Amino acid sequence: MLDRLFFILSETLTSLRRHGMLQVAAVSTACVALILLGSVGMMLYKLDAIAQSLPRQFEMEVFLKPEVPRERTLALQKQVEAMPAVASVQLVPREQAWEEEKKRYASEVNLSDLPNPLPDKLIVRTDQPEQLPQVAARLQNHPDVDEVLDQRGTLERVLAVARLVRWLGLSLVSMLLLSALVLIYNAVRLTIFARQLEVRIMALVGATLRTIRMPFILEGMVQGGLGGVLAAGLVLMGAGLLSDYMLRLWPFLNDLPPGAPATLVLGGLPTLGMLLGGLCAWWAARRFVRIG
Amino acid sequence: MVELLGVSVVYGEAYALRRVSLKVEPGEFVFLVGTTGAGKSTLLKLLYGAIRPTEGRVFVDGQEVNRLRERDIPFLRRRMGVIPQDYPLLPRKTVWENIAYGLRAIGYSQSAVRRRVAQVLAQVGMSAQAHAYPHQLSGGEAQRVAIARALANNPPLLLADEPTANLDPDTSWEIVQLLQQINLRGTTVIVATHNRSIVDRANKRVVALDRGQIISDVPRGGYPAELDKLYPPVAIVPGTSFLNRS
Structure with a gap:
């Protein structure tokens, strides 16, 4: 058993060593397809994290007018709490909000000398998401209320972008994966033809189909895996550079939740590459390695 | 050992073999003779399962080959040695490695490979060339290596397709003698050939094929007269040309 395993591995290594240009073609094809897959995957991951971090659909922020005194804010809080659809009301006093803002932007700008421009804020939660619009409409008409933000619009926009990215990305990735599959398949097919003599001799002496085909399948897995490793490195490097550039342009992006963890990319893309490479090679070997 | 019952092989509309029945007992040495296209190679391919009969049944060592699945x-x-017409050897491997390759492919351990390769190289008289590459060998030596590889698994049946093609008469006879020695050790040997001189000299069982049919089967003898009648031998006189022969 171990001897046959050594034989299969040595055949795989021989083939990998002898057909250098074919390996380069197959690995780079797998790499390009997996870079695109990885990039789209990372974008989707980020968008999903943004969507998750937004207030839930049945939560809204009620900003009061700046001139409204604290007593009237507290009175309004009680009034809202008494509404039947409302689950809870949390007051965020303007002083607390300003302290938080000052801390948040401390690294970029010093806000301590400025007067507090923020109003008091109520965070209102409803029992059910569908109750939100009517509560928001009632509060919007209240004379002390300046603005009601229920974030539904933002959430919907993020989700719409996520949907678009998902569909565009999946279509693009599917097409690229298909062409990568065909290219790896072709690379393995060419390797099979290049090793026709070995295949023929193995078949004549009575090697099993599995023994004859396995080196080609392993070769496809190595090609896909190497493509995946390269792709993971390039995706992470590209994401890092892009993220630094965007943060310099728009510092507020720093508040967004982090993207896909590096371990996921480093583990996922090579694994996926190996699986796809192995699948293509299995397909080619099944078709072109015969013992007749 | 080998039995064909009413076997036909049809390629498109042409018969490569037509209702052939043949029985070869264990330990026999049989020449399959006939002109190119007579069906000799087709018959051998049927025996090692490279093709399937269009009709009829093929038995090897008690097993019905046409019913076997590809796997x-x-x-x-593994129960037969096959020497194809072009005796393929791996050009980047030495003689030793070429024989070892076949054994490793069927799961022999390193020590068993070492032992067995040494034995078969001695058997075919190629021990001295163990580390030579195929391009360094003569045609006869390369054929001996192909025979050694076919013998490596110690099979009870050896199939050789035109083993003396492209070899001079002396080397051809050496190869036939080697095959006869292997036969004397109990291996059944079936040789497809159109080499008249080796058949005449060996005096073994001769099965003649013509256009896919067996036209004679003699237990001992030379090149069959039936084939000579159908295809009279042409004497090639030096200095003459096919073009001006009338």
């Missing part, structure tokens, strides 16, 4: 064919081939 069972390798196990049939």
